[in-house]
Amino acid sequence: MNSISPNPRTVVHRLVQWSSQWIPALLVALVALVIWHLVAWGFDLPRALLPKPVEVWQAAVANRSALLAALYSTGLAALVGLVVAICIGSLISVVFSQSRRVRLAFFPYVIFLQTVPIVAIAPLLIIWSGYQFRTVVIVTVIVCLFPIVNSVTAGLTAVDRQWSDLFTLYGAGRMKRLCRLQVPAAVPYLVLGAKTSSGLAVIGAIVAEFFVGNGTEYDGLGTLMTHWQGFVRTDALIAAVFTSTLLGLALFGLVHLLAHSVLRRWMTLV
Amino acid sequence: MTVAFDADEPAVDAVNLTVGSGEIVSLIGPSGCGKTTLLRAIGGLQKMYQGSVLMSPPMVANSGQIGFVFQQPALLPWATTLQNVMLPLELIGHGNRLDRLDAASESLAAVQLSAAHHKYPHELSGGMQMRASIARALVTNPGILLLDEPFAALDDMLRSDLGRLLLDLWQQRRFTAVMVTHNISESIFLSRRIVVMRHGKLEQSIDNPLAWPRDPSLMRTAEFASFFGVVSDALRGEETTVDTTRSGASR
Structure with missing residues (x-):
């Protein structure tokens, strides 16, 4: 009767498939939690050294409003930083793709972004930009930029020879070649770079917050971690670690979902 | 040379x-x-x-007087079959969009691919992809x-079919x-x-x-x-x- 209602057998089949995909990972997590509990309980370790999993859960529930507020701040900084890095990184890659000389001259400095210890330059950025959200975003952009530039430049410059020949045959100019060939061909590479950077974005934001949040109104997960470390609130600290991990996973999942819907057309490339 | x-x-x-x-x-x-x-x-x-x-x-120069069929179909995976066939016309700046659509549809019909206008390359078989590639090469009437x-990448049956198709096209157009x-x-x-x-x-x-x-x-x-x-x-x-x-x- 209802032609758009999903076939129950298909739904069940998908559910089983989905479960079978996640069950092994969930089992590993469960085993790890049990081992953790047994170690903390068996050695009678003090809560300040290693709280039991249930105590971490209790600390998370007790501090949920602080954790949620921090999650929002860090998540926003990581997301904004990632988006800005994608935009800036893509523009840099387009410039690199148009001139080999420019690429040779500037690419080493992009590698510098990857090799510079972010912990070392974060205090410098705070002096220049202040104890604020903007500084967290800048640090996140610096951390995320290299994978984007590296991937997208590779995608823009490594276009299939036959496609390139096709555009040469019909006399396509630089702009047509860029817009109609290089940019679309680089989309899977952009997605790859964005996936790598999505995990780094959360790390960058939290590292920046270790410095930015110190003694200010800014309330990110990094701020909370330094705060709770000062009070030896190990249970809450571990809860913050789990929250940041979940944030990283969520950001990765978001990029993955967007990529999946965008990349359907690129099936032969991915 | x-x-x-x-x-x-x-x-x-x-x-x-x-x-x-x-x-x-x-x-x-x-x-x-x-x-x-x-x-x-x-x-x-x-x-x-x-x-x-x-x-x-x-x-x-750049008039589409030469068509090229590559070893691989070399269709752009982000474009539909019709868009792929229209591409040479766009690159040489031929006519308006309607003219290009007409020419691409005609070229696809010539290789018996009219039903695949809106399909993406990954939705086509190897033989269909090669037909689309031939249609693209012929769309400018070179x-x-x-x-x-x-x-080279096709099995004997497809190879023979496409050979015959190519001869038919040649007999019609004498390129x-x-x-x-x-x-x-x-x-x-x-x-x-x-x-x-x-x-x-x-x-x-x-x-x-x-x-x-x-x-x-x-x-x-x-x-x-x-x-x-x-x-x-x-x-x-x-x-x-x-x-x-x-x-x-x-x-």
């Missing part, structure tokens, strides 16, 4: 080839003998060390069609075609002349004595088998005794 990647050993060495209007010529020879390089140089895709390609009437082992192939039967069935290359040089040019129009049943005739032997000998570097053979240089 001479094309050299390495100064000591040119990939194409002083080749002089004349192709008549409406003629189909096959280039055959062992791997690495310079067939594809010669074809690419004719299409302007390969810089020449020396020489030139002369056309009568002279070619207008006077010259260059084909670089277009059916000049130069095709690189490793397949002797294909070169005999499709072409009027077979050019054998070796070490970058044009070794022999053999006129195909088989009559037109050609039908797949031709491949089962004694005449076909006999000529297959001649081409096969030429490919192995043995002297051929057919009186239709001419030296490449004299062409």
Whole structure:
């Protein structure tokens, strides 16, 4: 009767498939939690050294409003930083793709972004930009930029020879070649770079917050971690670690979902 | 024409080839003998060390007068079949969008792919992708069609079907075609002349004595088998005794 209602057998089949995909990972997590509990309980370790999993859960529930507020701040900084890095990184890659000389001259400095210890330059950025959200975003952009530039430049410059020949045959100019060939061909590479950077974005934001949040109104997960470390609130600290991990996973999942819907057309490339 | 990647050993060495209007010529020879390089140089895709390609009437740059069918279909995966076929027209700035749509639809119909307008390349079979590739090469109505082992990746049945399709299209449009192939039967069935290359040089040019129009049943005739032997000998570097053979240089 209802032609758009999903076939129950298909739904069940998908559910089983989905479960079978996640069950092994969930089992590993469960085993790890049990081992953790047994170690903390068996050695009678003090809560300040290693709280039991249930105590971490209790600390998370007790501090949920602080954790949620921090999650929002860090998540926003990581997301904004990632988006800005994608935009800036893509523009840099387009410039690199148009001139080999420019690429040779500037690419080493992009590698510098990857090799510079972010912990070392974060205090410098705070002096220049202040104890604020903007500084967290800048640090996140610096951390995320290299994978984007590296991937997208590779995608823009490594276009299939036959496609390139096709555009040469019909006399396509630089702009047509860029817009109609290089940019679309680089989309899977952009997605790859964005996936790598999505995990780094959360790390960058939290590292920046270790410095930015110190003694200010800014309330990110990094701020909370330094705060709770000062009070030896190990249970809450571990809860913050789990929250940041979940944030990283969520950001990765978001990029993955967007990529999946965008990349359907690129099936032969991915 | 001479094309050299390495100064000591040119990939194409002083080749002089004349192709008549409406003629189909096959280039055959062992791997690495310079067939594809010669074809690419004719299409302007390969810089020449020396020489030139002369056309009568002279070619207008970027006008789509040359079509190229690559070894792989080389369809853009982010574009539909129709968009892929329209691409050459867009690149040469032909007409308005409606004109381009009409021409692309017509070209797709010519290769029996009208039903695949809105499909993406990954939704097409290998044979359909190659048909789309041929439709793209013919959409500008080129006077010259260059084909670089277009059916090499296909099975025998598809290869035969697409060979027949190519002949049908040629009979309708009478374009000049130069095709690189490793397949002797294909070169005999499709072409009027077979050019054998070796070490970058044009070794022999053999006129195909088989009559037109050609039908797949031709491949089962004694005449076909006999000529297959001649081409096969030429490919192995043995002297051929057919009186239709001419030296490449004299062409």
